[in-house]
Amino acid sequence: ILNVEQSPQSLHVQEGDSTNFTCSFPSSNFYALHWYRWETAKSPEALFVMTLNGDEKKKGQISATLNTKEGYSYLYIKGSQPEDSATYLCAFGGRDTGRRALTFGSGTRLQVQP
């Protein structure tokens, strides 16, 4: 069973605060690292798909970095807004031919207080 860990489990911040979360994953047999945003009562939606060591992706005030050699990715939110409240999931895709599917972490639940 692949180990994909996310921290912290939950986070409460004030509107305007910047925040970041961590996703750690196996550093061997890396293929891709995905980040998804999951709002309550909705479906998860992709934020980023990252495949290269050193990748940095940005969408609005949200950005992500990737270090495949040490097996971690950071997601940053600059100036959090209440509408950023959601669970953020990372998912690891490996080159292991035994499973051609993503393994998800348990998520970081972000609550942004107005």
Next chain:
Amino acid sequence: NAGVTQTPKFQVLKTGQSMTLQCAQDMNHNSMYWYRQDPGMGLRLIYYSASEGTTDKGEVPNGYNVSRLNKREFSLRLESAAPSQTSVYFCASSDGTSGRPGELFFGEGSRLTVL
């Protein structure tokens, strides 16, 4: 744009009953997946189909069967439901390369309660 459609959205079953969750995608994706979501455990893969005509077990396949009916449809069957199968089920599809998953597109989820 329908994307990924799954039915039913809600279902209550008694222990031992059977049911099938249906999933269809209209994006011409090769790969389809069934995940379950339980509190504190994120999304766990039940079964997946990397391409039409193939299915493979994920992390938690026990108690489930799947059918990749055609490229569009991927169903999940509970033959004899158990309370441990109370969960929210998500179907997803993707169009990766070399069989590896690209971005996943999810259905709206099916909330199943087994009494």
